[in-house]
Amino acid sequence: MSLDQLDAKPLGPAMAEAHRQLEICNACRYCEGFCSVFPAMMRQKTFAEGDLNHMANLCHNCRGCYYSCQYTPPHEFELNLPAILAEVRQESWESYIRPHALSKAFHEHGFAMALAAAIFIGILFWVASTAGADPSAGFYAHLAHNLMVAIFAPAFLAPLAIIALGLRDYWRDTGGRWPSIADLKSAFGSVAKMKNLSGGHGEGCNFEREDRYTNARRYAHQAVLWGFLLCFLSTSSATLMHYFMNWPAPYGLLTPPKLFGLSGGVLLTLGAIEMIRLKLKADPELSAKRVWRGEFAFTALLGLTALSGLLLYIATGTAAVRPLLAFHLGCVLTLFLMMPYTKMVHGFFRLSALIIEAQKSGGK
Amino acid sequence: MRSPTPPRGKPWDVLVVGGGNAALCAAITAAEAGCSVLILEGAPKPYRGGNSRHTRNFRCMHRGPMSVLTDAYEEEEYFNDLLLVTKGKTDEKLARLVIGTSEECLPWMIAHGVHFQPSLSGTLSLSRTNAFFLGGGKSLVNAYYNTAQDLGVAVVYEAQVKHIHLDGDRFTHADVSIEGGPVEQIAANSVVLASGGFQSDIEWLTRAWGPAAANFLIRGTPYNRGVVLKDMIDQGCESVGDPTQCHCVAIDGRAPKYDGGICTRLDCVPFSVVVNKNGDRFYDEGEDTWPKRYAIWGRLVAAQPEQVGFSIIDSKSIDLFMPSVFPPTQADTMEELAEKLGLDPAKVARTVAEFNNACRPGNFHPTERDGMATEGLEPPKTNWARPIDRPPFYGYQLRPGVTFTYLGLKVDETARVEGPDGRLANVWAAGEIMAGSILGQGYLAGFGMTIGTVFGRIAGREAAAHVA
Ligand SMILES: Cc1cc2nc3c(=O)[nH]c(=O)nc-3n(C[C@H](O)[C@H](O)[C@H](O)COP(=O)(O)OP(=O)(O)OC[C@H]3O[C@@H](n4cnc5c(N)ncnc54)[C@H](O)[C@@H]3O)c2cc1C
Ligand code: SF4
Ligand code: SF4
Numbered sequence: 001m002s003l004d005q006l007d008a009k010p011l012g013p014a015m016a017e018a019h020r021q022l023e024i025c026n027a028c029r030y031c032e033g034f035c036s037v038f039p040a041m042m043r044q045k046t047f048a049e050g051d052l053n054h055m056a057n058l059c060h061n062c063r064g065c066y067y068s069c070q071y072t073p074p075h076e077f078e079l080n081l082p083a084i085l086a087e088v089r090q091e092s093w094e095s096y097i098r099p100h101a102l103s104k105a106f107h108e109h110g111f112a113m114a115l116a117a118a119i120f121i122g123i124l125f126w127v128a129s130t131a132g133a134d135p136s137a138g139f140y141a142h143l144a145h146n147l148m149v150a151i152f153a154p155a156f157l158a159p160l161a162i163i164a165l166g167l168r169d170y171w172r173d174t175g176g177r178w179p180s181i182a183d184l185k186s187a188f189g190s191v192a193k194m195k196n197l198s199g200g201h202g203e204g205c206n207f208e209r210e211d212r213y214t215n216a217r218r219y220a221h222q223a224v225l226w227g228f229l230l231c232f233l234s235t236s237s238a239t240l241m242h243y244f245m246n247w248p249a250p251y252g253l254l255t256p257p258k259l260f261g262l263s264g265g266v267l268l269t270l271g272a273i274e275m276i277r278l279k280l281k282a283d284p285e286l287s288a289k290r291v292w293r294g295e296f297a298f299t300a301l302l303g304l305t306a307l308s309g310l311l312l313y314i315a316t317g318t319a320a321v322r323p324l325l326a327f328h329l330g331c332v333l334t335l336f337l338m339m340p341y342t343k344m345v346h347g348f349f350r351l352s353a354l355i356i357e358a359q360k361s362g363g364k
Numbered sequence: 365m366r367s368p369t370p371p372r373g374k375p376w377d378v379l380v381v382g383g384g385n386a387a388l389c390a391a392i393t394a395a396e397a398g399c400s401v402l403i404l405e406g407a408p409k410p411y412r413g414g415n416s417r418h419t420r421n422f423r424c425m426h427r428g429p430m431s432v433l434t435d436a437y438e439e440e441e442y443f444n445d446l447l448l449v450t451k452g453k454t455d456e457k458l459a460r461l462v463i464g465t466s467e468e469c470l471p472w473m474i475a476h477g478v479h480f481q482p483s484l485s486g487t488l489s490l491s492r493t494n495a496f497f498l499g500g501g502k503s504l505v506n507a508y509y510n511t512a513q514d515l516g517v518a519v520v521y522e523a524q525v526k527h528i529h530l531d532g533d534r535f536t537h538a539d540v541s542i543e544g545g546p547v548e549q550i551a552a553n554s555v556v557l558a559s560g561g562f563q564s565d566i567e568w569l570t571r572a573w574g575p576a577a578a579n580f581l582i583r584g585t586p587y588n589r590g591v592v593l594k595d596m597i598d599q600g601c602e603s604v605g606d607p608t609q610c611h612c613v614a615i616d617g618r619a620p621k622y623d624g625g626i627c628t629r630l631d632c633v634p635f636s637v638v639v640n641k642n643g644d645r646f647y648d649e650g651e652d653t654w655p656k657r658y659a660i661w662g663r664l665v666a667a668q669p670e671q672v673g674f675s676i677i678d679s680k681s682i683d684l685f686m687p688s689v690f691p692p693t694q695a696d697t698m699e700e701l702a703e704k705l706g707l708d709p710a711k712v713a714r715t716v717a718e719f720n721n722a723c724r725p726g727n728f729h730p731t732e733r734d735g736m737a738t739e740g741l742e743p744p745k746t747n748w749a750r751p752i753d754r755p756p757f758y759g760y761q762l763r764p765g766v767t768f769t770y771l772g773l774k775v776d777e778t779a780r781v782e783g784p785d786g787r788l789a790n791v792w793a794a795g796e797i798m799a800g801s802i803l804g805q806g807y808l809a810g811f812g813m814t815i816g817t818v819f820g821r822i823a824g825r826e827a828a829a830h831v832a
Contacts, residue, residue, distance in 0.1 A: 027627035027689040030420055030500030033481035042485055045687045067506060068499030070417045070625050074410055077620075200498055201479040211506040 014087045015052050021081055022047060022055070024071060033200040034064040036190070036357050037085070043360065054174040054360075056088035057353035060196040062205035062217075063286050086288035093349060096166035097340045106341035108290055110297030116338060117301060121330025127151075128326050143325060145242065152333070159339040163348050166340070170349065176356035187354035191225075194218045208281040217278050223271025225347075227306060230264025250316065258313075265310040272303030291343075298343045305331035367542060367550050368402070368518045376402045377831040378824070379538060379552035381525045381592055383407065384414030385501075385813055386795025387558035388508035389820025390827070392476060394556075395515040397828035402550070403512070404523035404540055406559070407587040411623075412521060413505035414560050415584035415768065415796065415812075418625040420484065420501060421494040422817065423810030425467045432480045433470075435492045439463050442493075446808055453804025455604075461777050462802060462811075465818045470495055473817065477507030489655065494810040500626075501813075527595050528555065534789045554790040554827040557781065558820060561769035561796045562590020563610055564622065569766070572608045579671040581615060583765045586622040593797055596773055600784030605770035605800020611807050612662030617672055617761030618690050630760050631685035633661060634748050635730070636675040637719050638762065640668040643702070643711030645719070649675075650747035652733065654685075659807060666764040673762040674705050676716065678752045684730045692758035701757045720751035768812065772800030779823040790830055792823035 011019055022041055025031065032038045036058045044051060063082045071077035094103040105112050128143050170176075179187075190196060197205045197218040204215035238257040241247040251257045276299050284292055308328035315321050339345065370376045378394040380387045383405025395401045405412050425442050426433050442463045446454055474480070479498035483491035490496075497504045509519065520542060527539040529549075537551040562568050564586045569577040597603050619628035634654050640646055647664050651657055665673040682692075695701035702712035722741035728734055728750055737746045772793075774782040779792040795816035802815055 023687070023691070024627055024689050026687045027629075028500075028625070029484050029686075030497075030626070032484055033479075033498045045683065046691070064499060064503075068503035070500065070502045070623075071627075072410070075623060199479075200481065203479075211503075212510055 011049065011052070012091070014084065014091055015049060018052050018056065018084045018088045019047050021079055021084055022052075024077055024079060025065075025081065028071075030070075031065040031068060034068075035060065035062060035196045035200065036354070037065075037081075039361060040357055050173045050175060052088055053092045053170070054353055054356060056085045056092060057349045058196070058357055059085040059089065060194075060205075060350075061086055061287060062197050062199065062207065063282075064199050064206050064213075066286055067206045067211040080286065082286045083288065086286075089346075089349075090288045090291055092170070093166075093345050096170050096349075097162060097345060098165065103341045106338055107294045107343070110293035113294065113297040113301060113334070113338065113342065117331060117334040120333045120337070121327055124330045124333065125323070125326040128322055143329070145248070148329075152336070155333055155336045159336060162340045163345060166345075167348055167352055170352060171356070174353075174356055175360070176352065177359055179355045179359070183355050183358040186358035187351060190354050191351065194222055197221065208278045210283070216274065220271050220274035220278060223267045224275060224302065225271075227264045227266070227268030227271050228302070230260045231268060231306065231309065232264075234258075234261035234264055261309065262313065265306045265313075268306035269303055269310060272299050272306065275299050276303070295343050298338075301331060301335060305335055367520055367523070367540065367548065370402065370518075371400050374400075376400050376550070376552040377554065378402075378827045379404065379550060379555045381528070381538065381555065381557050382414065382559035382795070382797075383412050383519070383521075384558065384560060384795060384816070385416035385419075385504065385508070386797075386816035386820035386823075387556070388416075388505065388512060389817050390556040390558060390792070390794055390824035391512050391517050392508060392515060393821045393824025394828040395512065395517045397825065397832070399828045399831055401512075401515075401517045402552070403517060403519045404525050404538070404550070405519060405521050406524045407521065407585065409521045411585060411587065412509070413502060413585075414588055416816070417502040417505050418500075418584050418623075419497070419504070419813050420626060421490065421496040421810045422469070422813035423466065423493055423808060424470050424495050424814065425463050426470075427467070430467075431470055431474070432482050432495055433492065437493050442466075445493075446803075446811070449806035449808050450804050451806065453806075455801045458775075458777060459802045462815055462818045465821075466814045469814070469817045469821075472821070473504075476511045478504050479507070490809060525559065525592055528557070528592060528599075528791070530599055530783070530788070530791075533783050533785065533787070535791045553831045554792070556779075556820075556823045556827055557592055557596070557773070557791065557793040557797055558795045558816075558823070559592045559797055560585075560588035560590075561799075562593055562771065563588060563766045563769045565589040568594075569610065569769075572769075573610065573666075576666055576671050579763070580612065580666065581617075581619050581624060581628075581763050581765045582622045583613075583615065583619075583624055583628065583767050584622075588796070590769070590771075593771065593773065596781070601788075602774040602782040602784075603771055603800075604774045604798075605772045605804055607771040609805070610769045611659065611767040612666060612764045613658050613767060614661035614665050614673065614762045615765035616689055617763040619763070619765065624689075624765070627689040628765065629658070629686075630675065630688055630762065631658075632675050632677055632681070632688075632760060633658070633762075635681035635684055635750075636677040637716060637745070637752060638673050638675045639707070639712060639715055640673055641670050641707070643708050643715050645715060645743060646673075648743050648746050650733075650737070650745045650749060652747075653731070655809075661762070662764040662766075665762050671764055674707060675760045675762055676701065676712075676752060677758050678754045679756055679758075680750065680754050682758055688760060692760050694756050694758050696755045696757070698752075698757055701759050705759045705761065716752055719745070719749075720753055723749045723751045767807070768796055768799075770800045770804065772796070772798045774798070774801060775819070777822075778826045779819050780826065790827070792827050794819035794823040 065081050069079045071079040203213035207217040234257045377399035378401045380391045380403045391401045481498040522543045524541045535555045537549045539547045615628040693704045698713045699709035702709040722738035726736035733747045736749045738744050738749045775798045780787045781791045781793050799815045
C-alpha cells in the first residue's frame with residue numbers, strides 16, 4: 001500500500017478512527033511485543049480497508065496496549081486501540097455475513113437471542129410431545145432419531161454455508177491465499193496456546209484486572225474452546241456409532257460419546273461461567289460496547305447448553321429427561337442457527353486472520 | 365483528600381517526592397527494607413510516572429548475552445561512550461558507579477515486574493546496549509506501582525510538594541497541596557527527592573535560554589516544573605549542570621505543547637532539504653547518520669526565525685525512515701507543497717532547484733554515510749544528497765522539542781544531597797533531579813533510566829538504613 005491514497009474510497013468512521021490511532025502506534029511501536037497486530041501494522045505506512053479488517057480480526061482484546069499506552073485519554077491523542085479494533089472487527093463480521101440485518105440484531109441484542117432460544121426450545125417441546133415417540137426406541141423414545149437428524153443437519157450446515165460465503169469475501173479483501181501446511185501449523189499453534197492472550201511474556205493479559213496481568217481469560221477461553229470441541233466430538237462419535245456401528249444411544253460411561261461429552265460439558269460450563277465473571281469485571285469502555293449484551297447472552301447460552309447436557313446425563317431414566325432434552329436441544333439449535341450472527345463467528349474470522357498473518361509475515 | 369496517616373501513628377519512615385522511575389525504585393527498595401513509605405506524586409493518576417512513562421529502554425552494562433541483550437557491553441566501552449557525548453562533563457566516580465551497577469539492575473527490574481522485549485524494529489543499532497521495556501515506560505511504571513502497592517507503599521496523586529522544610533541540615537516535613545487543597549505538612553524521618561527537572565516551566569526555560577524557548581514543545585510530562593529543585597537551590601543546596609541548557613531535539617511541529625512523547629520524532633532530515641520560514645537552507649542535513657545528529661537539530665531549528673523548520677523530501681525517500689505520527693503534507697509540485705506549508709512558493713522552488721543542481725551522481729546508501737555530497741552549495745549537504753525531483757513531494761514541519769534540563773542537585777555516591785554546609789543528614793535525591801552530575805551535556809540513549817534506577821535504589825537503601 002503506498003502513501004498515495006488519493007483515489008482510495010474514504011473509510012467509514014470506525015475505520016477512519018482505527019486508521020488515526022494505528023498511525024500513532026506505527027510511529028511509537030512500544031507495544032510491538034504484545035501480540036500479532038503490531039507486526040502486521042509495521043508492514044505498511046498507511047492502511048487500506050483490508051489491512052484494517054485484518055488487524056482488527058487479529059486483535060484478541062487482551063488490552064495490553066491500552067494499559068501501557070502513554071496516550072490514552074485524557075491525553076489528546078485519545079488512544080484506545082482495543083475498543084476501536086473491537087468495533088472494526090464487529091463491523092467486519094456484520095458486513096461480510098449476510099443478511100446484515102440479522103447480524104446486527106443478534107450481535108447487539110441479548111434479548112433477541114434469548115427470544116430465539118425460547119422459541120426453539122418451545123418448538124422442540126412441541127415436537128417431543130407430539131411427534132412419533134416410540135417406546136421401543138430407547139434414548140430416542142422422546143425424540144425420534146431421524147427427526148432429530150432432519151432438524152439438526154440443515155440447522156448445522158446452512159449456517160456453515162453462510163459463514164463460508166462471508167469468509168470467502170474476507171480472504172479476498174484481506175489478501176489471503178490458499179493456506180500451506182506451515183500457515184496452518186502457525187495459526188493452529190497460536191490458537192492452541194492462545195498466544196495472543198499471553199501478553200508476549202506469558203503472564204497473560206490485562207482483561208479484568210486493569211494494568212495487572214492474569215492468565216484467567218486465556219485459560220477460561222481455552223476451557224470454552226476445548227469444551228466445545230469435546231462436546232462436538234461427543235455428538236460426532238455418537239452419530240458415527242449410530243450409523244456405522246449400528247450402536248444406538250444410550251451409551252455407557254466408558255464410551256466415546258459419554259467420555260467426550262462429560263469432560264467437554266464440564267469444561268464448557270465452567271469456562272462459560274468464568275468468561276461471564278471476567279466480562280462483568282472488565283471495563284466495557286475497552287470493547288465494542290454496543291454488542292456487550294449480545295456477547296453476554298451468547299456466553300450464557302453456551303454455558304446453559306453445556307449445563308443442560310450434563311443434567312441430562314444425571315437425569316437418565318427419570319421424568320425430567322423429556323423437558324431437559326427439549327431445553328438442551330433447543331439451546332443447541334439456537335447456537336447452530338445463530339452461529340453466523342453471534343460471537344460464535346469470531347472463531348472463523350480469527351482463525352482466518354491468523355492463517356493470513358502467517359502468510360503475510362512469512363512465518364516470522 | 366488529605367494525606368493518609370502512617371501506620372502505628374508515627375511519622376513516615378521515608379517520604380518520596382515524585383512518582384517516576386527513580387521515585388518508585390527508591391520507594392520499593394525502602395519498603396522491602398521494612399520502612400513505611402509514602403509517595404507524593406504531583407500528577408493525577410492517569411498521568412503518573414513523569415517522563416519515565418514515555419521511555420522505551422535503559423542502557424545496561426553486561427559481560428555476555430543477558431536477557432534480551434546481545435553480545436557484551438563492558439564498563440570501559442560504556443564509559444567511553446559517555447565521555448564522547450558529554451565531552452568530559454561527567455563525574456567519573458558517579459558515572460562508573462552507575463555503569464557498574466546497571467548490570468544488576470536488569471534482573472532486579474525483572475524481579476519487580478518489568479518485562480523486556482528485543483530491541484524495537486528500527487532500533488537494531490541499540491540491541492546490544494539497550495534493553496527495551498515491553499509496552500514501553502508506562503508499563504514499567506505500572507509494574508512498579510503494583511509492586512509498591514503489594515509492599516504496602518502508600519501513594520497520593522495530585523500531591524504537589526511546594527517546600528522541603530530543613531531544620532539546619534535535617535529534613536523535618538514537606539509542605540504539600542493535595543488536589544489543589546490548602547497546604548498541609550507531612551512529616552517523615554527521611555526524604556527522597558525524585559521530582560525530575562524543570563523543563564515544563566516555560567517561564568524558567570525562557571529565563572534560562574531566552575525568549576525563543578516560549579516556542580519550544582515539551583516532549584514529556586507537564587508536571588516537571590522544578591518546584592522542589594528550585595526550593596532546594598534557594599535554600600542553599602549545591603547545584604550541578606548547566607542551568608541554561610536543555611536537551612532539545614527536532615520533532616514534528618504539529619505535536620502537542622506537552623507530552624507528545626516518542627511518536628512525534630521525525631527521522632526524515634538526512635534524506636531531505638530543510639528550509640526555514642524564509643525558504644532558506646541553514647545547515648548540512650547530511651552531516652552524519654540521524655541517531656548521531658538528531659539532538660543538534662533541536663538547537664538548529666531553535667535558532668531560526670519563529671523556531672520552525674521544514675523538511676522536504678520526494679517520493680524516493682518516503683519509505684526510508686520510521687513513519688511519522690501525522691501524515692506529511694503532500695503535493696505534486698514543489699510550489700504547491702511550499703504553499704501548503706505556508707512558505708513562499710517561488711523561493712522554496714528556487715532553493716530546491718539550486719540544491720538539485722548541486723547534487724552529483726553516486727551510490728546512495730540510506731543507513732551509512734555514503735559521501736553523496738553537493739558541489740558548490742552553501743551550506744553543503746555532505747551525504748545522501750539526491751535531487752528532490754520525483755513527485756509527489758512531502759513536507760514536515762520541525763520544531764524544537766525539549767526532553768530534559770541539565771540543572772540538578774549535587775549528590776555523593778550514596779545519593780545524599782549536598783546542603784549549604786556539607787551533606788544533609790536525611791535528604792537523598794535520585795533521577796533527573798541529580799542527573800546533571802553525571803550527564804553534564806549531551807545524551808546517551810537509555811542513560812536517564814539507568815541513572816534513575818541505580819540512584820533510586822541507592823537512595824531507597826540509604827534512607828531505610830538511616831531510619832533503622
Ligand atoms: C519522550 C521521552 C522519551 C525518553 N526516552 C528515554 C528512554 O528510552 N530511555 C531513557 O533512559 N530515558 C529516556 N528519556 C529520559 C527519561 O524520561 C528520564 O531520564 C527519566 O524518566 C527520569 O526519571 P525520574 O524518575 O527522575 O523523573 P520522572 O519520571 O520525570 O518523574 C518525576 C516525577 O516527579 C513528579 N513531580 C514533579 N514535581 C513534583 C512536585 N513538586 N511534587 C510532587 N511530585 C512532583 C512528576 O509528576 C513525576 O512523577 C526520555 C524522555 C522523554 C521526554
Ligand atoms: S498503544 Fe500507545 S504505547 Fe502502544 S504502540 Fe500504540 S501509541 Fe504506542
Ligand atoms: S488489545 Fe491486545 S491483542 Fe489487541 S491490539 Fe492491543 S495488545 Fe494486541
